[in-house]
Amino acid sequence: MKLPTSTLFAAIVLAAVHVPAQAGANDREVARxxxxxxxxxxxxxxTDGYMPRSGKVPEAEWLQGSGMGFAGPCGVTYASNLRLIVQDMSAETWRAHARAERRPPMPWFNLARMSDGDLNAIYRYLKHAGPAGVPAPTAIAPGQPIPTAHIVFVPQPPSGTVPVTAAAKE
Ligand code: HEC
Structure with a gap:
């Protein structure tokens, strides 16, 4: 097929203008x-160690999941390596996956209310960060031995009353 030079020229100019515009939009979504x-x-x-280190964890280590278990009445759960699980997902699959019901302490009920735009931005960010780390351990059923370090996530009753003198000082 032979195209007039002017058409070719217009196509080249459009392509040149279009590519940086798209890259900019993607960068903005990643940043969001x-x-x-x-x-x-x-x-x-x-992210392993994020809370104890007050967030001072290099970004390269973010969202690789954790081997620290959360033990409670539902057994033991581990925060998943989000950078690995997202790899084979489309944005649509990710949104459905992110909104699905999970075991404690995953706040799935909050994520279920996130907008499509926000979930898409997290998806873009995870894809941009790329695969890293190893999959988190598999969840453990209640009553089974726990082969990893874990936090016991069980509400406790009050363990006593505050002495009057200590309370008065506050
Ligand atoms: C309080 C701890 C906690 C917080 C905060 C948290 N998660 Fe989770 N998340 C977990 C745990 C634990 C699991 C595993 C739950 C299970 O096994 O059912 C999980 C599971 C998930 C899953 C399912 C992964 C899989 O393996 O299929 C997704 C997706 C997810 N979290 C995304 C997020 C996102 C996005 C945020 C931030 C908006 C977030 N989580 C905040 C603890 C947390």
Whole structure:
């Protein structure tokens, strides 16, 4: 097929203008995803050491999941390696997956209310961060031995009353 030179020229100019515009939109979505995972608390559980180190974990280590178990009446769960699980998902699959009911302490009921736009931004961020780390251990049924370090996530009754003198000082 022979195209007039002017058409070819227009196509080249359009392509040149279009590519950076798209790259810019993707960068903005990645930046928004980075912001969302920070402020909505995903790192708190899905990044090893994030809470004890007050968030001072290099970004390259973010969202690789954790081998620290959460033990409770439902057994033991582990925050998944989000960077690995997202790899074979389309954005649509990710959104459905992210909104599905999970075991404690995953706040799935909050994630279920996240907008398509916000979930897409987190998806873009995870894809941008790329696969890293190893899959988190498999969840353990109640009553089974626990081969990893774990936090016991069970409400406790009050263990006593505050002495009057200590309370009065406050
Ligand atoms: C309080 C800890 C905690 C926080 C905060 C948290 N998660 Fe989780 N998340 C978990 C745990 C534990 C699991 C595993 C639950 C299970 O086994 O049913 C999980 C599972 C998931 C899954 C399912 C993964 C799989 O293996 O299929 C997704 C997706 C997910 N979390 C995304 C997020 C995102 C996005 C955020 C931030 C908005 C977030 N989580 C915040 C603890 C947490």
């Amino acid at each position: 995803g980075r912001y969302l995972v920070q402020v909505s608390g995903c790192n708190d559980c899905h």
